Amino acid sequence: MTPEDEDLLIEQVAGAWRPAPTDDTLTYHKAWHDLGEAARMKAFDRARALRTAEAALDPDGLSTTARAVLSRIPR
């Protein structure tokens, strides 16, 4: 894998989208499995930075993680 390819995987893992959970098992982003430990740490740090920016741009101060959680609450 080239560094450029790896960085595109990190970019995906740093996003808030995750597949809908099935039964009681957490569902990981499939790209997460293709990353080594250093790249996973990078994805974590990038996600943290992105969520700060997202929350700052949201009228309610919510990041995409917060919006994803709220969308899972049955209405």
Added chain:
Amino acid sequence: MDLDVYLSAIASGDTVAFGRWLADAEPSVRASLRSFAAVVDVEAVLQEALLRVWQVAPRFVPDGGANGLVRLAVRIGRNLAVSEVRRTRARPVEPADLEAEPDATVAAPDPMLRAAIAECRDKLPAKPREAFDARLASGGGSDDADLATSLGMRLNTFLQNFTRARKLLAECLGRRGIVIDQELGA
């Protein structure tokens, strides 16, 4: 800042109050999971932990200390992460990391930072901004492949545009003396 001011409303099923709690609690809970990031998908663990807070909030009894619900979220998240380490048979996390008392301090949002990020976002070129805005608008509800399709881009093009947007945002903030996190511009 004690986020337990939202507790009674959350316990009675008020999703707006839960959203306000989430907005301020998420960074602390996420930070508390960093030691697991190499071995579990923290984003998946974090979202599940925050959802479980909503589910158990009606039965939560505060201990009198500040940010009881945040501390509960941290405990739920770490327990979930430990379960994932066992389930996936990932390499063990350092015992010191497991035993460390997580920080449940909650920082107030900075209005000047909000204004600066909004101004920098408005200066993004068209395609990078489309990719950045699509992620924001989806609220974590669509994967990047679907977002790319909706914008008429290939997945790699979408991701390259998103990367460019992220780096330009960091550069713009940097010119104003603002560094959110080195990784924003990496």
